[in-house]
Amino acid sequence: MQKQYDKDRLLSLPKILKDFYKEEPHIKNMSHEEVRQIRKENNNIIVDAPDGESDCVPNPIRTFEDAFRHYPLILEQIKQQNFVKPSPIQCQSWPVLLQGKDLIGIAQTGTGKTLAFLLPALIHIDSQPIPREQRVGPSALILSPTRELAQQIEMEINKINYRGIRSICVYGGGNRREQLEKVKKGVEIVVATPGRLNDFMMNGKINVKHVTYLVMDEADRMLDLGFELEIKKVMLDIRPDRQTVMTSATWPPEVQKLAEQYMTKPYKVFVGTLDLAAVHSVTQYVEFVDEKEKKSMLLDFISNMTEDDKLIVFVGKKMVADDVSSDLAMNDVQCQCIHGDREQCDRETALEEFKSGAVRILVATDVASRGLDVKDITHVLNYDFPNHIEEYVHRIGRTGRAGRSGTSLTFMTRNDWKNAQQLIDIMSEANQIIPDELVAMAERFSSFKQRNGDERKSSGFGGRGRGGGGGRGRRRNDDDIGNFWI
Known part of the structure; x- marks a missing residue:
């Protein structure tokens, strides 16, 4: 027909x-x-x-x-x-x-x-x-x-x-x-x-x-x-x-x-490997933290920035973006913030000030992980680990552009252990130094999955379970739900 x-x-x-x-x-x-x-x-x-x-x-x-x-x-x-x-x-x-x-x-x-x-x-x-x-x-x-x-x-x-x-x-x-x-x-x-x-x-x-x-x-x-x-x-x-x-x-x-x-x-x-890969011009670091330590560690990081440095701080949720940017302002740190709930004029102003160098720190959700082309970004800091490993690659790809080198730092908490092995794969492909603690985290999660699977089999339950996981999600993430601006 x-x-x-x-x-x-x-x-x-x-x-x-x-x-x-x-x-x-x-x-x-x-x-x-x-x-x-x-x-x-x-x-x-x-x-x-x-x-x-x-x-x-x-x-x-x-x-x-x-x-x-x-x-x-x-x-x-x-x-x-x-x-x-x-x-x-x-x-x-x-x-x-x-x-x-x-x-x-x-x-x-x-x-x-x-x-x-x-x-x-x-x-x-x-x-x-x-x-x-x-x-x-x-x-x-x-x-x-x-x-x-x-x-x-x-x-x-x-x-x-x-x-x-x-x-x-x-x-x-x-x-x-x-x-x-x-x-x-x-x-x-x-x-x-x-x-x-x-x-x-x-x-x-x-x-x-x-x-x-x-x-x-x-x-x-x-x-x-x-x-x-x-x-x-x-x-x-x-x-x-x-x-x-x-x-x-x-x-x-x-x-x-x-x-x-x-x-x-x-x-x-x-172009390049058919597997997911990060740009090799970015040096990747991982820091293992408790959730409550993130803000103080971010402030420590910013205090060590030079006048020529420019930083994007990626967070997982809009409310976290507002919270982090407010905390920075209260500590006399100039920054801008973009996420899905901000008015278009505010987002354009934030990006323009970041591009021009009027502010050197941008707090953002994953709306900025693709399409943001600012060639002089020197650092990316993953305050929250992303929902998908693909977004990790895109986030750190905001630096190390146009022939320049860049640096990424990722905060990982105990709750991020399910992402450890994928992160190891990305870092290994890019010839980065793999922290021993990251390897141990991946091994613990692998053991947990195997143990949990064995328990499910012995209890007579199998399949996906009530959560129906698997595959790439079709649900818009927290930064997109209810926003028809995209």
Whole structure:
């Protein structure tokens, strides 16, 4: 039924052009050894082609000219940004996307994923057969899990001035009337969080029926925050023959299923290990504490900061963020605070003061673990251990960016013992020193699980139990419940 509906709908829509890649002869004629070496040098890129297309994988590029020699305006914009060379995800993704293929990009945050899907999007938008002024609604849609990340993407778009292509960022918590006014004026790119986008679509304010280039950015985070239903609603209205890009920092079964549902023969580009990994430019430390010691230890840490240091303190709950920031203020420590309950204008002010250096300490929930691009952050302190180990990786990835080094410190209490082994795995992969106490904590939890399992078996109970655990949660965490700003 759905297939027939999609087929009938396509008959009434204009044709899409997707292939704009003009491969340079020296790229096309690379030997297999050259290709292998380039991928190895660029964080061990792995390319997984769809069935039957293993011989069609384009070779990686080395320079911006290799990808955009025939698009001088794009090259001009790249040079104005003072980029030195393509990042690993870019050097393999651009040839795939410029050919019009669907792409899944698996790489850590802060590795150039935004530019990887943005530059091909600009060329795609400008090169369609229907003139831009005759199109109804946007040509490109970028879905983002949080407003911070959505705003960060819009900032990157605004840095690239290509043929007057216009964009808008729509998200809950922002001025709805201002967003609607911009939509009415006409834009080619919409960057949106799922909640606000569905609001505008249901009220007939945004028409996505002519979107031909779709990006699902940080797909794993969108699923973690429970936006699968909102994504499905959006997909109902977008033409099925679009070009689709998905980015993710991890590759769990839920994200794989999403890709299978909404992508057509996607090429997968993995940068680095397929397992979860932290950036190696961050030195990781662990401190074992009692819950009541955290505040005094945080103050001790801050007292030892230098004038050039900049710190993010990550906490688990909004009330803790308010509590910690208030305590710091009472101790004459200037800081800012962001979490899901703060007004949008307050959050923007907090981020601006942190970026500018007006304050050097930011207390935040995990709304800041992705999409926050402040290159001079020197330290990350995990006041509370995150709910998922993926968020640990994203948190500490806020430092050690753009070729710099950084330091992370994590407070661990007895209640965090279930996370010990995963933390050991992350630290071990990044060649960090593993504290003996962390190893002992992991061993105690392993023994506890085994003992508890044996007791359940002997008592005749099995399975998941009443809590029904297992897998990645679908419930929005404490920072997101009841907030429709995302």
